Every structure is written in C-alpha cells, then in structure tokens.
Amino acid sequence: MPLFLLGQIAGLIGFLCLSILIFSGDTARYFDRFFGMDKIIKFQRKFALFTALFVLAHPLFFMLGRKKILPFLIPDFSRLPLTLGIIALYIFIAIMIASAFYKRISYAVWQYLHVITYALFWFSLYHAVNLGSDSAYWPMKTAYLILTGAVAAGLVYRAVYKLKQRRAGKFYVANVKQENQDVFTLTLKPEKKFNFKAGQFCFLRLKQAKLYARHPFTIASSPAEDELRFVIKIQGRFTKALKNLKAGEEVIVDGPFGIFTVNDQAKDLVLIAGGVGIAPFLSMLRNGLIEKTNRNIVLLYGAKTEAELIYRTELESLKNSRFKKVFVISDQTAASAECENGYINQEIIKKYISNLNNSLFYVCGPELMKTSLKEILADLKVSRKNIISEDFFW
Numbered sequence: 430m431p432l433f434l435l436g437q438i439a440g441l442i443g444f445l446c447l448s449i450l451i452f453s454g455d456t457a458r459y460f461d462r463f464f465g466m467d468k469i470i471k472f473q474r475k476f477a478l479f480t481a482l483f484v485l486a487h488p489l490f491f492m493l494g495r496k497k498i499l500p501f502l503i504p505d506f507s508r509l510p511l512t513l514g515i516i517a518l519y520i521f522i523a524i525m526i527a528s529a530f531y532k533r534i535s536y537a538v539w540q541y542l543h544v545i546t547y548a549l550f551w552f553s554l555y556h557a558v559n560l561g562s563d564s565a566y567w568p569m570k571t572a573y574l575i576l577t578g579a580v581a582a583g584l585v586y587r588a589v590y591k592l593k594q595r596r597a598g599k600f601y602v603a604n605v606k607q608e609n610q611d612v613f614t615l616t617l618k619p620e621k622k623f624n625f626k627a628g629q630f631c632f633l634r635l636k637q638a639k640l641y642a643r644h645p646f647t648i649a650s651s652p653a654e655d656e657l658r659f660v661i662k663i664q665g666r667f668t669k670a671l672k673n674l675k676a677g678e679e680v681i682v683d684g685p686f687g688i689f690t691v692n693d694q695a696k697d698l699v700l701i702a703g704g705v706g707i708a709p710f711l712s713m714l715r716n717g718l719i720e721k722t723n724r725n726i727v728l729l730y731g732a733k734t735e736a737e738l739i740y741r742t743e744l745e746s747l748k749n750s751r752f753k754k755v756f757v758i759s760d761q762t763a764a765s766a767e768c769e770n771g772y773i774n775q776e777i778i779k780k781y782i783s784n785l786n787n788s789l790f791y792v793c794g795p796e797l798m799k800t801s802l803k804e805i806l807a808d809l810k811v812s813r814k815n816i817i818s819e820d821f822f823w
Contacts, residue, residue: 436490437561443483444557447521448576450480451550454543455583458590458686466686467645467820477525484521488514514556520549532642536634550580597621600682602674603656608739611664612705613672614649617657617680625652627712628691628791630819631684633659633671640667643683647708647793647819651715657682660708660739689791689819691718696789696815697725699782701773701802703794704732707739709819710793714744719752726752727781731773731794733760755781773798775805785811792818 450473453460457469488501495501504512527534527542534542558564558573598620606614625631625648632643644667650658661668674680689709691698698718700710707730719726732738735758744754745767756768757777769777782788790811792802799818806816 430494432490432494436487436494437563439483439490440487440557440561441563443480443487444553445572445576446476446480446483447550447553448580450476451546452579452583454546455580455587459586461686462688465688465819471820477528481521481525484518488518510556510559513552514560517549517552517556520545520552524549533639536643547580547584594683597623600657600680602676602678602680604676605672605674607672608660609736612660612662612737612739615646615659615661615671615674615680616650617659617682618655619657619682622655623657623682623685625685626690627652627716627718628689628709629685629687630689630709631657631659631682631686634681634683635667635670636679636681637670640670642667643681644668645686647687647689647712648685649708649711649715651712651717653716660705660711662705687819689793689817691789691791693789694722695724696787697782697784698722698727699778699788699790700726700728701790701792701794702728702730703773703798704737705739706792706794706798708793710791711740711743714747719747719749722751724751725783728752728754729757729773729777729781730754731757731759731798734758735761735768753781773802775809778805778809785809788815790816792816796820 453469453473453476457466457473460469492498492501500511502515504515506512524542524546527539531539554573554577561569563569564573600617600619600623603616603618606616608614628647630645630647632645634643646659646661648657649660650656661671663669663672671680691713700713702710710728714728728744730738730744735741735756738744738756741756747754754767755777757773758768758770759772762770771777778785788811790802790806792799799820803816803818807813
C-alpha cells in the first residue's frame with residue numbers, strides 16, 4: 430500500500446507539473462514582460478527535469494508494488510485509461526529526448542512535436558480522471574478543470590500569437606558590415622514598422638539546411654530607426670551563416686523579448702559592457718538616453734584590445750556633462766586617456782561611480798564577466814535589485 434500511495438502522489442504531482450510546463454511554454458511570450466524570456470526558459474528547463482522525476486516515478490512505484498513490469502509498459506487497448514497513460518509516458522520521454530537535441534531538429538518537426546504535447550496532456554488527463562481513485566472527489570474535479578482551462582487558454586494564446594507574427598511582415602537583409610576581425614553588424618529591413626524597447630532582443634532563424642535552432646541577439650538600433658541592427662560575434666556555424674548573407678535574403682525574426690530596459694527615472698545609471706555586450710547600450714544611447722534624463726550615466730566598456738572596441742568613434746562623439754565613458758583594455762597597454770588597463774574591478778567601479786547606493790547597474794557581456802561583476806558588486810554592498818543582467822544561452 431505505501432508504494433501504491435507513492436505512485437498516486439507521484440502521478441498527481443507529475444500531472445500538475447506537466448500542466449504548468451505546457452502552460453508556461455505557450456504563454457512565455459506574454460509573461461516575458463514580467464520576468465524576461467531568459468529567466469522563463471531557464472525555469473522551463475529546470476522544471477522539466479523536476480517534472481520528469483515524478484512522471485517516471487509514477488509507474489515505477491506501481492511496478493514495485495505489483496512486482497510486475499510489462500503491464501505498465503505494454504499498452505492493452507482493452508483497458509483504454511491505462512493504455513493512454515502508457516502512451517503518454519512514451520510521448521513524454523520522446524519530447525524530453527527531442528528537447529535535449531533541439532539544435533538538430535528542424536523547426537517544422539519541432540512544431541509537430543509541440544502539437545503532440547497537447548496529445549500528451551489529454552491522454553494524461555483521461556488516464557488520471559478514469560483511473561485515478563480520487564478523481565470523483567470535487568477538489569480533484571475542480572483541479573482538473575482549472576488545469577484543463579489553463580492549458581486551453583495557453584493554446585489559444587499561442588495560436589493568436591502565431592497569427593500576429595505572420596501578419597507582422599518579413600525581414601530582409603539590408604547589409605552586412607564587418608566591424609573588426611570577429612564582429613559584424615547585420616542590418617535588416619522589415620516590411621512593416623517593428624516596435625520594441627531599447628535593450629530588448631530577438632530570436633533570429635534561417636531557412637538553411639541543418640541550421641535549425643533560433644538564436645538570440647540584442648537589437649543595437651534605436652526604436653526610432655526604420656531598420657534593425659544586430660552586433661554579432663562570429664563564433665559558430667549559425668553566426669558564420671549570418672555573416673555570409675546577401676542583401677535581399679530573408680531572416681526570420683521572433684520578438685522583441687526581454688526586460689533589460691531602463692524604466693527607473695530617478696537613479697543614476699552604470700552601463701557595464703564586454704565585447705558585443707555593448708549592443709543594448711548602443712540601442713539605449715541611440716534612443717536619446719542621455720538627452721532624456723537629468724541623471725548621471727557612466728559607461729564602462731571592456732575589451733581585450735582597443736581595436737576590439739566596437740563603435741568606439743560613435744561612443745566618443747557623445748558629449749554630455751552627465752555622461753562619462755571609460756574603456757577598459759585587458760590585453761594591451763592603452764594609449765588613450767579615456768582608457769584604463771586591466772579588467773573592470775572594484776577599484777575602477779569605485780573610481781568612477783560616486784554613489785553606489787543610488788545607481789542601477791546594467792551588465793551585459795560574456796558569462797564569466799557577468800558572474801565576476803555580480804560578485805564584485807555584491808562585495809560593494811550593491812543591492813541585488815539594483816543589478817540587472819540578461820542571461821543568453823542557446
């Protein structure tokens with residue numbers, strides 16, 4: 430009996446988690462405005478593993494209790510509720526495996542897999558309602574109705590979003606400009622006006638063989654511009670393919686996403702960039718960030734060499750008594766008066782930031798840099814709520 434009880438509990442928790450997982454996936458674009466797409470994707474990946482523990486434990490406890498394996502693994506269509514539960518288990522395992530290798534799965538196949546996810550939910554629901562011993566009680570009925578309504582609402586939202594995305598128009602390459610040996614700017618021309626906030630990003634996708642996965646890139650242009658610009662570092666097959674695009678070729682754009690935007694109008698701003706992490710700050714500065722505020726703004730921009738400082742000439746042209754820019758060079762002795770040698774550390778931050786407690790710190794750059802700066806700022810007693818960063822991974 431204890432094993433049967435554990436199996437029931439695992440099944441209930443597994444179904445609840447599965448419902449949340451499907452709902453959060455379908456409504457991720459809506460909740461992006463509150464939590465940020467990067468955090469939602471991280472949550473989904475971790476929560477999927479958590480869900481898998483209960484989904485797999487559900488039949489395992491029954492196998493141990495009955496001391497039989499095959500009845501819980503081989504469908505018997507004379508017992509439809511159990512059969513659909515077994516099929517749902519196999520669908521769940523297949524989707525988990527596919528998710529682990531999503532970069533090798535075409536976008537079309539991935540869409541079909543998402544449709545199968547709904548079959549997974551309905552099979553699981555039928556299995557739970559018709560085989561679960563507690564399904565007749567009104568609290569369980571209410572829970573099943575709420576979860577079904579949530580998944581249905583998520584499905585409707587996803588379908589409406591897809592329709593809006595198709596009507597948003599296509600995006601074509603205007604030009605590709607090499608900025609230095611490893612970085613280029615991709616400029617896209619949208620068919621219709623593309624609305625976004627400075628600091629947001631988009632997912633880009635190509636219709637090319639074996640380049641299936643979408644990849645996130647921050648918009649570097651101002652929301653007032655007619656074109657979209659992305660500052661991209663060459664570091665894989667996808668970015669190489671982007672660099673070799675010709676004018677007029679189509680790029681599929683999904684977005685905008687992210688909450689790496691300036692909303693607070695009172696605190697001073699400290700913009701800390703590393704490499705192509707300068708992109709969101711270019712968008713903010715090009716959007717009149719300096720002219721629209723009366724607060725102090727400091728840009729700390731780190732790179733290995735002065736040659737790797739992207740758009741340096743444009744940044745140097747920004748003259749304002751409230752705006753200070755500092756270039757931090759790590760792998761050579763800087764010749765310019767506006768440059769510091771080494772890395773962005775406690776000393777440099779304390780040297781240029783006069784009011785740590787009344788400043789918002791926006792950090793964008795390589796993962797090691799972001800991790801290091803979060804630790805440095807924590808040591809300086811900067812509140813976590815005043816440190817804003819975006820975690821790109823794909």
